[in-house]
Amino acid sequence: MKKVLLSCVFLVSCTSVLFAQKAVTKSPAAAGVQSEVSRPKLVVGLVIDQMRWDYFYRYYSRYGSGGFKRLLNGGFKCENTFINYIPSYTAIGHSSIYTGSVPALHGIAGNNWIEQYSGAKMYCTQDDNANSIGTTSDAGKMSPKNLLATTITDELRLATNFKSKTVSIALKDRSSILPGGHTGEAYWLDDKTGNFITSSYYAQKLPEWVEKFNSQKRVEALVANGWNTLYDIKTYTQSSADDVAWEGRLAGKDNSAFPHDLKAAYAAKKTNFRNSPFGTTITFEMAEAALKAYNLGNNGVTDFLTVSCSSPDNVGHFYGPNSIEIEDVYLRLDKDLEAFFNSLDAKVGKNNWLFFISADHGAAHAVGFNEAHNIPTGLWNTKALEKELNTYLEAKYKLPELVTDIDNFQVTFNMNRLDSAQVDFTELKKYTIQLLKRKPEITFAVDVDQLGNAPIPGEIKEKIANGYNIKRSGSINIVLNPAWFEAYASTGTTHGTWNPYDTHIPLVFYGWNVKPGKTTRQVHMTDIAPTLAAMLHIQMPNACIGKVITEVADK
Structure with missing residues (x-):
């Protein structure tokens, strides 16, 4: 009886091993697995x-x-x-x-x-x-x-x-x-x-x-x-x-x-x-x-x-988005x-x-188009604002040309000049924002370093943070009123907001x-x-x- 039982156990063991070997050697395709990664040409x-x-x-x-x-x-x-x-x-x-x-x-x-x-x-x-x-x-x-x-x-x-x-x-x-x-x-x-x-x-x-x-x-x-x-x-x-x-x-x-x-x-x-x-x-x-x-x-x-x-x-820049040309x-x-x-x-x-x-x-729609249809709109002159800011800051800090650029809706300062004069940069940005906030076309002006505390809608705040590169972006970010954009030309349109x-x-x-x-x-x-x-x-x-x-x- 023992011999019969041992023979049965041996037979079952061999069958299991053989089945396992067959499963291992099965081709990937037969096992339902792709043989290659599927990609388009x-x-x-x-x-x-x-x-x-x-x-x-x-x-x-x-x-x-x-x-x-x-x-x-x-x-x-x-x-x-x-x-x-x-x-x-x-x-x-x-x-x-x-x-x-x-x-x-x-x-x-x-x-x-x-x-x-x-x-x-x-x-x-x-x-x-x-x-x-x-x-x-x-x-x-x-x-x-x-x-x-x-x-x-x-x-x-x-x-x-x-x-x-x-x-x-x-x-x-x-x-x-x-x-x-x-x-x-x-x-x-x-x-x-x-x-x-x-x-x-x-x-x-x-x-x-x-x-x-x-x-x-x-x-x-x-x-x-x-x-x-x-x-x-x-x-x-x-x-x-x-x-x-x-x-x-x-x-x-x-x-x-x-x-x-x-x-x-x-x-x-x-x-x-x-x-x-x-x-x-x-x-x-x-x-x-x-x-x-x-x-x-x-x-x-x-x-x-x-x-x-x-x-x-x-x-689009030349003729605007409502033109027959577009x-x-x-x-x-x-x-x-x-x-x-x-x-x-x-x-x-x-x-x-x-x-x-x-x-x-x-x-954006062209400013002229908006005006013709009674939609609030306007052109923002960054060069005039840059000149005004430099005059404003020079009167307080006795240093010329502290603003080097207003572009990408950001204010960039002359950091070398500020460092040499040991100007308190945080205080200077606050003083700059005071003037910017008074501009009727500006909705928000924010020191990006203080963005977390700024009373700005969360979605806009996130976009400012995502767009700010510490080595390549200006320190103050400006958000304009809807339908306002930078005045590089009086015709056509632009974008960026x-x-x-x-x-x-x-x-x-x-x-x-x-x-x-x-x-x-x-x-x-x-x-x-x-x-x-x-x-x-x-x-x-x-x-x-x-x-x-x-x-x-x-x-």
Whole structure:
């Protein structure tokens, strides 16, 4: 009997071991585990410079089926996406989208800023040690060295041991360089030559495909026939009249009405090309050239293409958001977008590419437009205020030029002069704020060091803190009344404030592993990068403070 029992025990033991061995050696696929990380072939990030969220719907009935409507009907819409810092400017927007962070951490505190301890003026992508590649101008003396954090594009490269390719395209240097991060390659337009260029940070010569693209002289071709409306001008019913006092006028023209002689305007001033919808057209053409040259999305690993359309910002600044010009820009952009999507489908394959669209900031209505409709508004003259403050402070402290700059809605002081004279800095800031608070256009003026005690709404307080970089931001932050903005020109518009018209931005995810839907809960610009990181199964950028938009990533 014992022998029988022992035989049974031995048989059961052997069977268990054999079963366990089979389970261990089972293939990952058979066990229900993926053998490889699932990722799209290509990620495309599109940032429309100065796109207000409401442009999705303001012109919706006029869009075709293959551009914006393809996104809105087939993508996942985040309808309440906000910028969570101030000032809301281009360089910061592009940096924050791709780092998932804010100026306090990623270091891009404005398009320009004052280095607080040296007093040096700094442009966001300025690099005096870099050389221009593709031009004899200084337009290529740029790099991402001022960006202190990694981007989602950097993290993808790191995750694939640099096998992934990252290419960035824009008219503006900052809109190309900052999304591409520290490890990609970037190209932007040189106004002097009308060519796309780069920097010695990236390469010692232009790639052959860029030289070939430049040889087509597309800028000259695009301005040759001028700019008239895409459709009958009478159908542009979502806009103001064609010729109003608050719109800019091109060189040699005494009104703002269509048609616009772009050839003459470009001959008079090269930057006038940017004040047209054709800056967007050439940007997408250049993006398609990169797509083809590098076979993006077909290299056995996920690639990343970043595209920024800069011309909507230029046109908005020049004509304002209620202009027929802006409406025409978006109707043409819709067609360019459709053509670009068709190229992605053809070259990468439908459902093989992951896409998102957003904006770096919005825009206010033009002051003249507001005045015409009885909306409280005004222009803020920073140069006059700077002069007044210096006179005010000199009378008390007997020191000249204590304020070196008022920019980014911040007051910067001459710290070397104050230190040498041993001035009580806290007391000086209090004294400065006393004058600022008396200004009717200023809602709040706050010493950022005392922000926690300031009687300011919490949401605005958070945006001030997020936008304050201790080495690159002024010590006093100014918040203007709604619909007031900096008076750099009496026509057109600008941006930079905390208000919804500047900070409520579009955000739609589309394509690979994205199911149609929407959320109206508030999310932030800084949530884009961590959401992409979750979808791609890679690390978040190293200064990321954003949160994953689970409605998108958990599909």
